[in-house]
Amino acid sequence: MAIKRLFIANRGEIAVRIIRAAKDLGITTIQAYSEADADMLAVKLADEAVCIGPAKAADSYLNIDGVVAAAIEASADAVHPGYGFLSESADFARAIEQAGMRFIGPSADTIERMGDKVAARQAAEAAGVPVVPGSKGRIDSVDDAVEVAAKVGYPVMVKAAAGGGGKGIRIAENEDELRTLAPQAQQEAAAAFGDGGLYIERSVTSPRHIEVQIVGDGERAVHFYERECSLQRRRQKVWEEAGAACLDDETRENLCKAAVALAQSVNYRGAGTLEYLYEESTNAFFFIEMNTRIQVEHPVTEMITGFDLVQEMIRVCGGAPLSVSQDQVKRSGHAIEVRLNAEDPFMQFMPWPGKVESLKIPEGEGIRFDHFLYEGYQIPPFYDSLIGKLIVHGKDRADAISKMASALEGLEINGLKTTVPLHKALAKDPGVASDDFHTQWLEPWLDAGNLSPENM
Amino acid sequence: MAQILSPLPGTFYVKPSPDEAPYKAAGDAVAVGDTIGLIEVMKTFIEVKAEVAGTFSAYVAEDGSPVTAGQELAEVAV
Numbered sequence: 390m391a392i393k394r395l396f397i398a399n400r401g402e403i404a405v406r407i408i409r410a411a412k413d414l415g416i417t418t419i420q421a422y423s424e425a426d427a428d429m430l431a432v433k434l435a436d437e438a439v440c441i442g443p444a445k446a447a448d449s450y451l452n453i454d455g456v457v458a459a460a461i462e463a464s465a466d467a468v469h470p471g472y473g474f475l476s477e478s479a480d481f482a483r484a485i486e487q488a489g490m491r492f493i494g495p496s497a498d499t500i501e502r503m504g505d506k507v508a509a510r511q512a513a514e515a516a517g518v519p520v521v522p523g524s525k526g527r528i529d530s531v532d533d534a535v536e537v538a539a540k541v542g543y544p545v546m547v548k549a550a551a552g553g554g555g556k557g558i559r560i561a562e563n564e565d566e567l568r569t570l571a572p573q574a575q576q577e578a579a580a581a582f583g584d585g586g587l588y589i590e591r592s593v594t595s596p597r598h599i600e601v602q603i604v605g606d607g608e609r610a611v612h613f614y615e616r617e618c619s620l621q622r623r624r625q626k627v628w629e630e631a632g633a634a635c636l637d638d639e640t641r642e643n644l645c646k647a648a649v650a651l652a653q654s655v656n657y658r659g660a661g662t663l664e665y666l667y668e669e670s671t672n673a674f675f676f677i678e679m680n681t682r683i684q685v686e687h688p689v690t691e692m693i694t695g696f697d698l699v700q701e702m703i704r705v706c707g708g709a710p711l712s713v714s715q716d717q718v719k720r721s722g723h724a725i726e727v728r729l730n731a732e733d734p735f736m737q738f739m740p741w742p743g744k745v746e747s748l749k750i751p752e753g754e755g756i757r758f759d760h761f762l763y764e765g766y767q768i769p770p771f772y773d774s775l776i777g778k779l780i781v782h783g784k785d786r787a788d789a790i791s792k793m794a795s796a797l798e799g800l801e802i803n804g805l806k807t808t809v810p811l812h813k814a815l816a817k818d819p820g821v822a823s824d825d826f827h828t829q830w831l832e833p834w835l836d837a838g839n840l841s842p843e844n845m
Numbered sequence: 846m847a848q849i850l851s852p853l854p855g856t857f858y859v860k861p862s863p864d865e866a867p868y869k870a871a872g873d874a875v876a877v878g879d880t881i882g883l884i885e886v887m888k889t890f891i892e893v894k895a896e897v898a899g900t901f902s903a904y905v906a907e908d909g910s911p912v913t914a915g916q917e918l919a920e921v922a923v
Contacts, residue, residue, distance in 0.1 A: 425911065444911045445856060731887065740887035742854055770854040771911065774887040 392416055392467040392491060392707040396439075396460040397431065399471025400450065402761045402777055403683070404431035407469050410699035419463045421456060423449035425769040430761040439463050444771045450474045457484045467491035467707065473773065476682040477504055493706045494659045495605075495681050502655065503679040506588055507550050513676040516654040518647040521666065521675040523590025531571045534589055538567055541591040547571055549578030550586035560592050593675065595827040596666035598626075599633050601648035602690045604698065605657035606705040611715045612645040613690045613698065619828045620815065622738070627808075627831060628815055629726045631689035634786050634824050635669060644674055649715070651679070660687070660702040669827075685728065685778065688759055692724035692782040722755075723789040724782045727797075727815075729760075730774040733806040735842055742770040743805030751799030755782035755792060758800070768805065776807065786824065790816055814840050847897045848905075849919040851912045855886035857893075859908040867908075869901040875921050882918055899923035 395411045396419045397404050408418045408431055420435035425444035432438040441459045442449035449455065451474055460468050468485050470476035470493065483497035494500065503509045507527050510520050522541040527550040528534050538545045538561070547559045547570055559574050561567035571587065579585035598621065602613040617633035618626045632641070648663040662680045667673070687698050696713065705711060732738040744767045750758050760777030768776060781796050783789030794816040797809060815821050818839070820830070834840075851857065859867040859882050868881050875881070875895045882893045882904070902920040906912050 445909065739891075740853075740889050742887060770886045771856060772887065774889075 391709070392703060394419060394463070394465045394467070395493075395703070396463055396465035396468045396490075397421060397435065397471070398450065398456050398460070398468055399474055399476070400426050400429060400431065400761075400772060401775065402759050403471040403685075404429070405434060405761050406759055407471060407699060408434045410697060410703060411469075413697070414700055414703060416703070419460075419465055421450070421459060423771075425771050428766070430763060430766070437463065444769070446474065446772065453478065453481050453484055456481070457488055460485070460490060461488055465490060467493060467703075469493040469703065470682065472682050472685055477680070479504065491706055491708075493703055495655075495657055495661065499655055499657060500681045503661075503681050505551065506548065506678060507586075509679055510676070512655055513651055516647070516651040518651050518663075518676045519674060521590040521593060521677070524588055527586035528589060529586060531568060534571045534587060535564055535567055537589045538564065541589070544592040545589050546592045547574045548588045548590075549574065549582055549584070550588045551578065551582040551584040593666045593668050594670075595829060596668055597633070597635060597827050598664065599636070599644065599667045599674065600662045600664045600684075601645050602660070602662055602684075602687065602698065603648050603652045603657065604660050604701050604705065604711065605652045606709070606711045607656050607658040608653075609711055610649050610652035610657055611711060611713055611718060612649050613694050613696060613718055614720050615641060615644060616686055616689055618686060619826055620821075620831050621828055622831050622835065625728075626686060627728055628812065628821075629686035629689055629728075630786070630789075631693045631724045632720060633667075634723070635667070637672075640672060640674070647676070651676070659706050660684075660698050685775070686726050688757060688778060688780045689724040689726045692755070692757070692780060693720045693722055694718055695721075722782055722784050723786045724780060725789045725793050726778050726780040727793065727812040728775055728808070729777045729779060729802070729812075730808045731768050731776050731805050732774050732808055734808050734811040734840060736806075738808070740770070740774050741806040742768045742774075744768070745802060746804030747801065748803070749799070749801035751779075751796040753796075756780070756796050757782075762802065776802075776805075779812075787822070790822060810842075811840055846902065847899060847921045847923045848917045849881055849893065849895060849897075849921060851884055851906070851914055851916045851918050852893065853884050853886045853891060854914045855884040855891075855912065857906045857908070857910055857912045857918055858883040858885065858890075859904050867904070869904075869919070871901060871903055873901040875899050875901050884912070893918060895921060897921055897923050 418435040475481040479501040485492040575585040620628040757780040781792040899921040
């Protein structure tokens with residue numbers, strides 16, 4: 390059954406991205422929107438639009454019953470969840486499946502399995518994917534935590550077995566600290582997720598965040614190479630690259646093959662990302678988690694491989710086999726994406742939901758701007774601050790950085806504060822140029838005053 | 846009577862978390878700098894602080910409601 394009517398249960402730039410992909414596939418698009426989003430670009434671009442509730446996300450974009458009812462009412466035969474909101478909710482995927490529609494993502498069971506850190510880790514180990522040494526299963530007592538920590542070696546990271554987003558994560562340098570921190574982590578996990586189970590692993594020093602893009606059709610999976618996403622602030626990615634220049638060919642090949650093995654072992658359907666920590670000093674990589682959705686930074690992968698990942702995920706979730714074999718996926722050049730947030734980078738990144746007075750978008754070969762802006766658009770204050778993504782493709786990493794610097798010069802968004810100054814500073818930073826950074830790099834760099842109006 | 850206005854557009858909350866009591870109740874003393882509510886703007890929570898001292902009268906904006914910048918949130922008798 391090929392999809393004919395696609396319901397988009399998301400907003401912002403990803404809704405626009407999904408509409409474009411669906412239109413290219415000849416699919417009718419139905420855009421969901423909250424009362425605060427009636428004038429957003431995706432509503433204007435979609436064939437049809439349906440209001441799903443008030444501004445508050447809990448009552449609109451996160452309301453499973455409401456979204457499912459709206460999709461049924463609109464006679465949709467498939468639902469695309471985008472990223473964030475309900476994209477990794479097994480309950481949502483199940484409700485869509487039970488209503489006889491296609492969920493553009495993996496099955497509810499796969500979301501559930503890969504969304505649980507312990508279960509995901511077991512699946513990874515079973516598929517031969519290296520994981521950070523740690524607890525074999527969930528840990529419910531402090532003494533068990535201490536015993537495991539002694540085996541894997543300090544420093545150790547303590548996490549909640551359920552949930553995500555950094556909640557409940559603590560690092561203990563020694564046994565005394567662990568005995569203090571573990572009960573706190575248990576309490577926090579119980580409060581946040583209703584489950585006080587913990588999970589302990591070796592803390593990897595100065596890790597780089599490297600992830601592999603895969604797409605599966607339920608039987609076969611292919612990878613689209615890796616991305617480097619170590620430049621992060623408060624665990625949010627800021628600047629992303631494809632590929633990871635720090636990897637040698639053999640490590641890259643092993644990393645990507647491991648991702649495909651894991652995806653195939655769980656009969657993965659749709660687009661997914663396997664996240665790894667990479668320890669440069671030892672050339673070792675460790676699987677950390679799988680994201681069972683399309684990601685914000687998917688465009689850099691599209692730039693270096695030439696494939697449209699959103700179209701491919703819609704096709705396979707409509708029941709078609711993968712349109713591509715592994716040997717057809719080739720990488721060429723280097724791509725960089727920067728996330729533009731409506732925030733004031735000179736004022737502790739304070740949100741700045743202003744009105745777009747004027748907009749000038751850079752153009753040229755290898756430049757792409759994914760966004761949902763138009764002149765006169767008032768950005769609503771109720772949702773994420775991401776307003777767009779500037780993506781460039783160069784012949785190599787140095788070329789891509791220089792292209793990013795000039796594309797940023799050509800971008801003008803008047804009427805609001807954005808993180809453009811941060812990216813301009815990063816694009817001319819020697820540490821970025823020499824690819825000498827890791828996930829703990831950007832925050833100290835900001836604290837050291839590398840970004841100030843005087844430096845611009 | 847003095848008005849406390851929202852410094853930003855967003856969602857207004859009268860409580861620090863759903864399970865807790867509101868920051869202020871009618872008759873409470875208000876000092877300059879007291880937090881009277883939260884504005885959630887783009888997933889960030891900003892405390893709304895009183896700029897006048899007096900006695901709290903009432904919240905004008907509802908808990909969990911969308912507000913605009915400059916909208917009245919609460920009243921304080923000075």
